[in-house]
Amino acid sequence: MSAAHTVGLRASRPAHAFFVLPFVAVYALLLLWPLVNGVWISLHDHDLLSNDSLWVGLANYRELLDDEVFHQVVWNTLRFVAISTPIFVVLSLMLALTLNRPGRLATLLRATFFCASVFSVTLITLVWKLALMPERGLIAQAFAALGIPELPLLTSDHLALLTIALVTVWWIIGLPMILFLSALQQIPSDIYEAAALDNTPRWRVLTHITLPSLKRAIVLVALIEVIRQFQVFPQIMLMTNGGPNNTTRSIVQFIYEQAFMQLSLGYATAASQVLLAIMLVGVSAQLWLERDKEAKR
Structure with a gap:
């Protein structure tokens, strides 16, 4: 390569920044600025009615530490994530393994499961x-026909959150199922053909070929569902409104109520920063555990 050509390449490198400038600008405007502004607002006592803002430092965070209702909503949200995420991963994987085959029936069932996630949350909760x-109700009549005592599924302190978690799984199980189906179709068919020639039992094919090949997909689905379920709000708001006795109220509902019903934007923003920190800790812990398992192998 000639010296002149090399100099030309070096001279053009600063101009490459213009290709990424639009992305950096949009990223900073839509993500970095709201994050920084949210932290700034959380350090103020901001009233939405008067639009007055008073610097209070960490007072909002100290108040959250002493707020029993906030402690309850954090616990409710953690329980909801712990209940729903494993169900999403296991059930969607089972559906994908079952429906990963040619045929009209499998195609119809895949479309049916996915279509439910397209419906609005208002329709689903109704x-x-x-x-x-x-x-x-249909569930009460089914229990009566089977001779089972009716269960207060939405009015029990112990059953309401579990019921909402199961409704949520029924509603949006289609997306993780499609992700697993996509990953299954990326596995080379030659591996399965070689296993068939060796008369490998199905359970060995599943445990030694399929599941190891889906490791990245399982991690991806788990991370997506952890992030999504930490932000649970509309189905809880519409089905129980946080009741009974605050046992289903989530962090996002708490933030909504503080911001738009109590008009305390600074306090609500502080709660949203805590939610962000919890989500980051949860996702980081999951990634760390996954990397630790790979290192041991």
């Missing part, structure tokens, strides 16, 4: 509230 109505 259908399930009708189904879960005491005495006249």
